[in-house]
Amino acid sequence: MQRVLNLVTAALVTVSAHGAAQVRRDQPAAAATKPRTGYVLANRINYYYEIHGQGAPLLLLHGGLGNIQMFIPNLPALAKTRQVIAVDLHGHGRTAIGDRPISLIDQGDDMAIILKQLGYASVDVMGYSLGGGVALFIAIRHPDLVGRLVVVSTPFRRNAFYPDILSQQGQVGAEAAEAMKQTPMYQLYASLAPRPEDWPRLLQKIGDSMAEDFDLSNEIRGIKATVLVVAGDADIFPPAHAVELFGLLGGGKRDGGWDGSGRPKSRLAILPGVTHYAMGSDPALAATVIPFLDEETETDRESRAATAQPVGATR
Numbered sequence: 001m002q003r004v005l006n007l008v009t010a011a012l013v014t015v016s017a018h019g020a021a022q023v024r025r026d027q028p029a030a031a032a033t034k035p036r037t038g039y040v041l042a043n044r045i046n047y048y049y050e051i052h053g054q055g056a057p058l059l060l061l062h063g064g065l066g067n068i069q070m071f072i073p074n075l076p077a078l079a080k081t082r083q084v085i086a087v088d089l090h091g092h093g094r095t096a097i098g099d100r101p102i103s104l105i106d107q108g109d110d111m112a113i114i115l116k117q118l119g120y121a122s123v124d125v126m127g128y129s130l131g132g133g134v135a136l137f138i139a140i141r142h143p144d145l146v147g148r149l150v151v152v153s154t155p156f157r158r159n160a161f162y163p164d165i166l167s168q169q170g171q172v173g174a175e176a177a178e179a180m181k182q183t184p185m186y187q188l189y190a191s192l193a194p195r196p197e198d199w200p201r202l203l204q205k206i207g208d209s210m211a212e213d214f215d216l217s218n219e220i221r222g223i224k225a226t227v228l229v230v231a232g233d234a235d236i237f238p239p240a241h242a243v244e245l246f247g248l249l250g251g252g253k254r255d256g257g258w259d260g261s262g263r264p265k266s267r268l269a270i271l272p273g274v275t276h277y278a279m280g281s282d283p284a285l286a287a288t289v290i291p292f293l294d295e296e297t298e299t300d301r302e303s304r305a306a307t308a309q310p311v312g313a314t315r
Contacts, residue, residue, distance in 0.1 A: 035086075040117045042110035048094035049087045049114065053079030057123040058293065059111065059138075060086040061131025063153075063280060064206060065185045067093025067192060070128070070280040077286035078126075082293070085123065087114065088192075089130065091202045096194040102205045104130075108137025112145055124293055125225075126150035128280050139227075140219045149225040150289050151245070153235055153279045156216040160241040173207035174200040220248045227266040228292040230285065232274030239270050267292055 035050040050068055052075060060078070062070040068086040071078075078084050090107055091097035100106060111134060115123060124147045127135030132154025139146045155161060161169075177200035180186050190196040227249050231242035246252055251264040269288045271279075279285060 040114045042113040042117075043106065044100065045090050045098045045110060046096060047087055047090075047110065047114055049085060049118075052076075052084040052086065053082055055082040056293075057120055058082045058084050059115065059123045059125045059135075060084050061089065061111070061125070061127035061134050062086075062092070063129030063131055064089075065092070065189070065202075066280070067188070069093075069188070072281060073283065074281065074286040077283070078290065081290075082124075085115070085118065085120070087111065089134065091198070091205065092189075093192050094194065097198045097202055097205065102202075102209050104133040105137050105141070107134045108141055111138050112142040115145055121145075122147050124148040124150070126152065126289060127154065128152040129154060129276070136216060136220065136223075139223045139225045140216075143224045146225045148293055148295075149223070149227045150230065150292065151227060152230040152285065153232065153276050155237045155241060156214075156220055156245055156248075157241075158213050158215070160237040162236060162238070165236050169207075169210045172203055172210060174204040176207075177203050217248060220245065223249065226295075228269065228289065229266065230269045230271065230279075230288060232271050232276060232279055234273065234275045235279075236276040242268065242270060 033052075035052045037048070037050050039046050039048055041047075058078060060068075060071060060075065062068055067088045068075070071086070075084060075086065088095040090100070090102050090110070122145060125135045125138055125145075127133070127150070129152070132151045135149060135151060136154065136156070139149050158166075180203065181199070186199060189199060189202075193199075229242050229246050229249070229251075231237070231239060233239055235242075243252065246264075246266065246268040249264070249266040251266050251268055253264065254262050256263040271282070271284050271288065274282050274284060
């Protein structure tokens, strides 16, 4: 029994050591109105997407072993004033697993293709855990596409994880597939995946990716976007790691001053009492992110007006 529990915990930690959220299936629909949905083919992966709401565009990327529903109830809050483009990542939700490895770099490039195919020249990007890693690579490799960037519960070095998390990650693979069928993650996967029988392949690809070392310190220093770093004080890495990420983005170097003129461009938020697994559905997330996104200038908003309505968004 303990091994099964360990495997469940390990499966909540995603590709390249990016954790997943706990998915609640009894929550209400993500929005009051039916979203526009469709598929976009990018580098041999047929990605499923949904578009909620109207306003400035925001690309929303979920955590590992989950899908778009991870952000309920935060998605409706975000969509009240924004056009949210939510994507099921490679092998997750309604996006079938392909013959490629599950790679953050590749998926970052894929998101750039998706945005261009849908008619967006620039968007804000918000990624949680696995999605946060993908979001970082969009900002690193496609800086012209990204306005503001929100990175949620996302480590930038593999050795930032607590040791027990790294140990649990090592148990994720195809051999865990049968035990994992007893979990809500599998039940949700099986209800949405084009090929539920690909569950062992997904776990193996995730396990292979998590075994790879990574350190994005140098790449992060070059990010041009204005960034909000969000983590929980009970996350799968210590709060100090989020502070370090903030520092790489220019934060925490000086006093902000009486008039605020010394404030860094980027922001840092440590949410009290929030675990990694509850982050995607915790209302504190939207309450923290929305004011940051609202800081956009009027010039920023006007420059996006022409791309706020996508093309080709069909069921």
